[in-house]
Amino acid sequence: MLSLEKLEKNFDKYHHMCGEAMSNKAFEDLAPLEPQAVEFRIRRAVEHWPGEVVIETEAGGMIVDRPRFIRHVLHKAREEGCHTENASAVEISKLPDGYRVRTGDGREFSAKYLVGADGWNSLVRRTLFPGGPRLLWAEQFITDEAAEKDTMHFYYDQRYRGGYRWEFPHPAGKRIGFTRGADERPTYLERQGRPIPYGYDQMVNGNACLIGDAAGQANPITFGGIRIGMVAAKMAAEAISNGKLEEYALSWPRSPYASPSYVKAFDSLRGMDNAELFRSVKPFRKGYGTLSGIRALLNGKKYRELYRAYDLGAKWGW
Numbered sequence: 001m002l003s004l005e006k007l008e009k010n011f012d013k014y015h016h017m018c019g020e021a022m023s024n025k026a027f028e029d030l031a032p033l034e035p036q037a038v039e040f041r042i043r044r045a046v047e048h049w050p051g052e053v054v055i056e057t058e059a060g061g062m063i064v065d066r067p068r069f070i071r072h073v074l075h076k077a078r079e080e081g082c083h084t085e086n087a088s089a090v091e092i093s094k095l096p097d098g099y100r101v102r103t104g105d106g107r108e109f110s111a112k113y114l115v116g117a118d119g120w121n122s123l124v125r126r127t128l129f130p131g132g133p134r135l136l137w138a139e140q141f142i143t144d145e146a147a148e149k150d151t152m153h154f155y156y157d158q159r160y161r162g163g164y165r166w167e168f169p170h171p172a173g174k175r176i177g178f179t180r181g182a183d184e185r186p187t188y189l190e191r192q193g194r195p196i197p198y199g200y201d202q203m204v205n206g207n208a209c210l211i212g213d214a215a216g217q218a219n220p221i222t223f224g225g226i227r228i229g230m231v232a233a234k235m236a237a238e239a240i241s242n243g244k245l246e247e248y249a250l251s252w253p254r255s256p257y258a259s260p261s262y263v264k265a266f267d268s269l270r271g272m273d274n275a276e277l278f279r280s281v282k283p284f285r286k287g288y289g290t291l292s293g294i295r296a297l298l299n300g301k302k303y304r305e306l307y308r309a310y311d312l313g314a315k316w317g318w
Helices: 011-015 066-079 123-128 226-241 246-254 261-270 274-284 290-298 301-316
Strands: 002-005 021-023 038-049 053-064 083-086 089-095 098-103 108-111 114-116 134-143 151-155 165-170 173-179 190-198 208-210
Touching (some): 002 066, 002 108, 038 165, 038 274, 053 066, 053 165, 053 274, 066 226, 098 114, 114 123, 114 226, 190 261, 226 246, 261 301, 290 301
Parallel strands (some): 002 083, 038 151, 114 208
Antiparallel strands (some): 021 053, 098 108, 134 173
């Protein structure tokens, strides 16, 4: 197996454009891979909603140094026989028995199977697949503000247009992110920006497949993508190993990572003003649990898809 890595120079900068949060549950899916490059252990999530609703829940997870974590994954892959090259693909062509990739430095590589894990503006997708994912543009700021080291804060408001503002711990202090242009920029040490791709449903075309941001697999409710992309990669690798890439095309849409509830809920949230956001969360104002779940069901059918997406997202979205 050959892996082309195009970000040698800007590897850290690119991969730090992320909340870098992963749940403990993620590593049950990714076994035998274990947590690495952990910077903070997360124990709480605090949600701030219109109407002064604040919901605090236990959250088992971590903030990782994503570049160091990915380097560890690459190291493990090399130990298992993966060959890596630093090069930027500039052209892809279909061959009778596979694909040819030409790089910016003039080299050519060919293979029977082609996996596009080349980001939201994927060359593989643009060359071999129709259309593309929807994009939610977000920006993140690294600040020297003090932060609770074990807590993630989420702020919901109509101005985030279906998204939210997040405040997570960072070694320099705090990372603050939100839908681009929704808030004033804080005083920052570093500014980061990127699109969050979601809502694309074609994973396989012949012997080519897409994973991660290239496949628009980010969760539009949680904005999570690390775990999701890695699980998709594991599914695709197993399908290729079996010589049946179509298995990935069948298994991914059936997984809880790809539930259509996420996009439906996000589209619903985009149209909500603060009064409706408050009405939707009102049954949970004293916290999540069995009684609040019953109250939510009695709240009517209008928000049931939203509640389903929240429940799935909490379990599978980070």
